[in-house]
Every structure is written in C-alpha cells, then in structure tokens.
Amino acid sequence: MEESILCSKCSTPLGAEDVFCPNCGYPEKADQSKRDKYKYRIKIKQDVVDDAKKKLKSVKVVLYIIIASNVLFGLSYLSEEATFVDGISSLVAALIFVGCLVWVNKKPLVGILAAFALWILLQLSVVLVDPALLFQGLFVKIIFIVIFIKGISSAKDYQEYSTQLKEMNAN
Ligand SMILES: [Zn+2]
Structure with a gap:
C-alpha cells in the first residue's frame, strides 16, 4: 500500500492526485512558483488585516473620548443636587462604553456595533429633551x-481575513 503524504501545515492526509491540501489549501506538492503565489496570497490577506487594525484604532480613540467626556460631565453633575441623577447616568454610560x-x-464587529448603537441612543435621548442640542458639537458628531461606519467595515474585513489566515496557517 502507498504511504499517504500529510499536509505539512495541518497534517491532513493528501490523496494521490492532490497538489493542494484539501483542508487548508497549502500547495504541498506544488512547484516553487505555486508556493510563492500561496505566500503572496497570505501576504495580501495579512496586509488587509494590518490595515484594518490601524483603522480600528481610530474607533478606540473615539471611544476613549466618549468615555472621558462622560466621566468628566458625570463627576461635575454629581457635585450638584439638581443634576445628581444625570451625573450617575453619565458615569454608568462611561462604564458601558468601557465594556464596548x-x-x-x-470581537471588533460586535463591539463597534454595540458602541455605535448606544452612542446614537444617547444622542437621541439628548435631542428629544432639547432639539436645539442636535447642533451642539455637530461637527464632532x-x-x-x-469613524464608526468606517470602523464597522474594517471590523468586517478584520474578522473575515483573520479567519481565512487562521485556516491557511492551521497547524
Ligand atoms: Zn493542510
């Protein structure tokens, strides 16, 4: 009986006809040019993941700003009895954003969607109380x-391509 060759990446047995691993796609029995192409495909995916990581950083900066302003406003509201409850809710919101x-x-995608939804809700609740506040800091909003919307698409790329990379590099 012929001894079967195992994929050097994921140890899946290769059939006699298999040039590529049926499980992870590694060009186990391919020539050098095919192996180079395989490496190139990995590099392209790696570049997408690295780029998405950079864009996710902007979302994190936005979250830090939201957290910091909620803490600052929260603490200043706490000092006055009339706004004490608002202070508490600001601090609670800050905590939830830390969770996000x-x-x-x-899980970038879920995290960004949760943060975005929560932030929109907070904006709406403010505007419902006083519609004029819609235009306060409109440019920043x-x-x-x-940044949130770009972050959502980067998070999708990040998750999709890092999963593909994991499969290709499966050990
Ligand atoms: Zn394999």
Missing part, C-alpha cells in the same frame, strides 16, 4: 459617525 472598548479588542 474591551469588546472591540476581542459627524466625525464620530464617519
């Missing part, structure tokens, strides 16, 4: 929205 930040590090 942790989430962004682990628009920048935040753009």
